[in-house]
Amino acid sequence: MNPLELTLGVMTAVGGFVDISELVFASKAGSTFGYALIWAFAFSTVGIIVFSEMAGRVAAIAKQPVFNLIRHRVGLKLGLVTLMASLLSTLITCAAEVGGMGLILHYLTGAPYLLMATLSTLAVGGSMWVLPFKWIERIYGLLGLLMLVFAASLIAIHPPWDRVAGGFVPQVPHGLSTKELLNFAYFGVAILSAVMFPYEAYFYSSGGIEEEWGPKDLLTNRVTSIVGMALGSLLAIAILANSAQLFGPANVGPELPGSTAMQAAIPLGGTGLLLALLGMLFAVAGAAVETCMANAYSIAQFFGWEWGRHKKPWDAPRFTLAWIILLLLSLALVLTGIDALTLVEYAVLFSILVLPLTYLPLMLLAGDRKYMGDYANGLLAKSLGWLYFGIVTAAAVAAIPLYVITSGGQG
């Protein structure tokens, strides 16, 4: 194992962890419920670690990406339903990221939002065309590390660390009305969905195959999943804690995605603001790439097409055409004028519905000794896998009623 490769992998995972949904929900959760939802981020992060590690392990040992397995495990009909649901949820997520890029560039340059969304989509598409997989992943992930400014801001504002630490303990705040309790539950479900987006497993496992992982890469897989995602999650938690400290007492919701950048500006001034906006831009752009490619991977793997960014674009023409069309469709959704935050809410809502269908076949295959031999799920992976599968299923059942009753967390 090359230590430099491993460090880069971990840093990429850290920088690539946060996307527009986490930015929005971490900020809102902190301002509305103080530190009380930190545990939801921590808990969901363990879930995505469990399933990412499985996805990477299956890619390394069985040499099969997640969507291949879904079709084999659940059959063609249910597989097709899963594919359609996953395509829809990931397309909306991709559109939310495209809208997010447009908004952040609008705050940075003052140029019109839709123009910025269009130009940033072209730039992202260009980078996907030109760069090989490893560099696409690394460039966006490493530039996303600018988000560390939110951790620096948190240290600079001297929050009550005992209360921040207390937020890691699962809790429901005392004295909430029924309405507030439902709102709290909605935020819990939304955070679970935002952290465990299904596209992450598709992208991660396909990436493992792109990079030709084998048994020797299992340690890299484990360290990247555990350390990279845990540290990445701390960035989202820093945003939540900044919001609890700075926004909640000031009555700020926030309603404008650009407000999150003020968390860095308040203690660190103009430099903090610029670093925050740039970090948000690259994190969201990285997520746009991941969602778009995850969708193209899913389609290509399901129908057995040639796929992969290790090939030249014209060597996998249907795969290439798929990601180009999906990126343009996402842009088209944004150009209809749908508010980016509405897209974020729909992305989170639809994704939670797809989560059980994504993770069940993955878990079954990762535990199957026929495919995985000695690398099949052990007791810990099996127990955690079933625990999280039960939780995402319950969350999927509760998501739509909670969304309707709380008006999408508005009260």
Add this chain to the structure above:
Amino acid sequence: MWRWRLAIVLLITGCSKGPEADLPSISGARSLAAEWAMVNEQAASGHLTAIYVSTMRTSARQHLQTTLSALTQPKSPYGNEIRALVAEPADALPQKLRAHADRLKQIEDSLESA
């Protein structure tokens, strides 16, 4: 049975009217007022870029106008408060904007407890 079905449909389609239906809008307007105040306060301290300040102020006003037009009771006390907020100049004093946010918060709290 049909009454339950109708109630569920109304709930899902958001067809209810009155202050209860406007609560999410009031809450959104309260936050927008507070965000605008924070932008103006930080701008006065020189912590923000001019472009950021200008785009945030414009976005806040646009969102408030959308909120105002979505109210089911635009001539209510909260409707008047949001209208007064929209009429504020872009560089209004943070204290003034915060006073709007506080009044909207009071209305929000009283409607929630009713």
